[in-house]
Amino acid sequence: MALQGSPRNTPLLANQRILWITALMALANVQYGFDAAVIASFQAMEGFLEIFGYPLPAPKKGYEIATTTQQLITSFLNVGTIVGVLFTGPFSRYFGRRPGIWAGSLLGFAGFGVQLGARSVAGLCVGRALVGASNAFFITFANSYLAESAPAHLRSVCSGVLGVTTSVGGLLGTVVPYVTKGVPGRLCYQIGLACLFVFPTAMSVGALFIPESPRWLLVRGHPEKAERSLALLRGHSSTHTQFREELTEMVHGINEEKALASSSPALVDMFRGTDLRRSLLCIGTVTSRAASGIWVFISYGTYFYKQAGIHDPFAMSMYNLSAAIVGAVAAVLCSHFLFGRRTMILFATAAAVLSMMAAAIGGTAAPGSDAAAKNFVAFSVIYNVLYGSFAGSVTWPISAEVVSSRLRVLTLSVATAVDYVLAWLTAFCSPYFINPAALNWGVKYCWLWAGSNALAFLFFWFLLPEMKGRSLEEIDEMFEKRVRTKYFSTYECDCTRVATQDEAKPAALHV
Template structure:
């Protein structure tokens, strides 16, 4: 799938580069954007299936790091091409897009197929070979293969044999789907389109000239990169639910502050207001890339079941992209002076939605840190309340026999 998407991306970037009208450029960007949507779906599903438990959170967060690195590179390219007054000012950024699909097309064939996928197809010998490529020689991969087969057998006993999209909307799978949808969609609800995608536009509306706005955007993406790297050290010690609660709450406060600062009267000495808002946007980016950004992809890999992981992540991605499109259209109209003229007052709106997201996290977001896929299957199948996930002890042997599990303190889980 990654190889096919890479080939298609290379082709549609040609349409963008050689376009001679806005319509051609739009079509090239639209189709290529649809193809790009497959990458995080494949990445989250692949990471969840090939990484061991101890590395699962770290590896899943690399998806957000990739976004941060891409934004950082793009900001540098846009900063460098901003002074150009020829068509190359936009053709150079478009041409640089060819680099990544070409690199992926070269490297993808060195990646082993996911053992879970091979086992679902009944190709156990190939799964064993794949596991050997994913582990050191001293590890007995037959135990891991048995564990994968047992996990899939347990899910089949709960849900049946042939997975399909409708199955995502039934029983415990519907709950898992809704959690993944909300975990992903909260990226849009907490305003990442506002303080990341439209950062340059907002800063220019606030009063910065184009050069300073692009410089601030470069700093913004660098801070996001640092935040994602710091999150690696938190993944093993702080739960996913805790970081989501922190992220939504902190973003609600920072976004409210952006709106409050915008209420200050505008005069000749309003540069302090402008820089205060820019600083708060930097703070929003840091908090987002420390919490919701990387932890979202960890939750997608952990909450979805092994049988329906690709389907669940795909539906969650589509839902997030729909909200992103809505906000991407609405925000410029709301901010621009000749339309809504909200400018920084958009912070009040996203502060409210972020607060609602924090409420959702408190009541309905489960803690998945340190759980195997087997344990998570049992927890969802027994409809354990989300707030009790961290304290619930699962005996896999009893679970496979239909027995009961006990609720214990977190230290015993």
């Protein structure tokens, strides 16, 4: 097994090439976090509200944003993502992971340009939908690429970085509007929108210098190209023997996967035989983000703090995100050195239950009071640090590694679509709960999320196996042999032993 202590567990710094690639792919989530944060911040900016809001009746001064407008601006991002993921599976089948990054960049450029020029809610919604489609390509292909290219013992670090960079993007997307909120006119929010062009530009250029995913190349029947790709990814981080064993294990795994594949469409295969279990785990893991209530903070964080009575909601969002980044870095280190995926996500989900309950209790006991506002602030920080960091560092690797190479992008696409349907419902319904002109629940809204997090905890407790340190081929073998959840961490796999034996034989592929 490729577990702790395996010769393949090369030092972190010896894998500098894959670490640089990880940093490049992580820009996908920097864009995602930045975009969500700037849009949330705009809803409390005068220059934005003058165009997309309505003036308050006398004697009040200033502007407010309508509930319907909030719903449209936020939910159209999710609609675009849902539509976008419908195309990621067919696109990947023929064009691979790197072209997926370029396609996401083109969609992003179009969406940012439309948003910059929009002077109506309709135009802004078109831009939001295009940005959502861009996010769909970035999220799916960046996560798939890292899962398929990183060494088994570094997969949690590489994929976990995606969780860190979401918070980094969110912090940057809060700082920029904080600095520009006093700029008169449309520039106060257009500056933040213009900054978004940086991320797809960097990813598009960087993708020119990285190899295609070796596992995708094997699935498509290009073993020589796969070998060259893996050699470029590993560089000098592994010995010739380690490289040969890893390559042979990949070849055996992909060949067995092809042999087991049916003639049915891939979408049907997702829900047949052992792939049904894997698809449900992937979908459950991805949608646990929506069940956690984190979309409320992403979409309405600044507005939520304002309604809770926070004096400076922009500054509060920055403090919160800064704490989340520190927590996310600590979580990635914990996932690499200390804990497994299962332990991390159970801890994070339990923390989310308790944080939401504590915030809701304060809002129920003293609604609208300063004490309730301070209580909400305290537990929102705890929630973002513990849930956002610890769950964010493991949901990315879990969702990508739990499914087979042949069905990875398709399953991630379906899971992301379901997640964003739920996110869209959250974005669409949340204003009715938190807006003073509607139900005006305020912090009491957290009761709902305490319950959904409790259901997610039970799902992970009974169904999620431990996959830390396992190669993707070992995970394939355990699912094919229907290994029970509690035995995953100790099961002895045959595929690594076979690869080691085959390495001593004349090789069918040449380095």
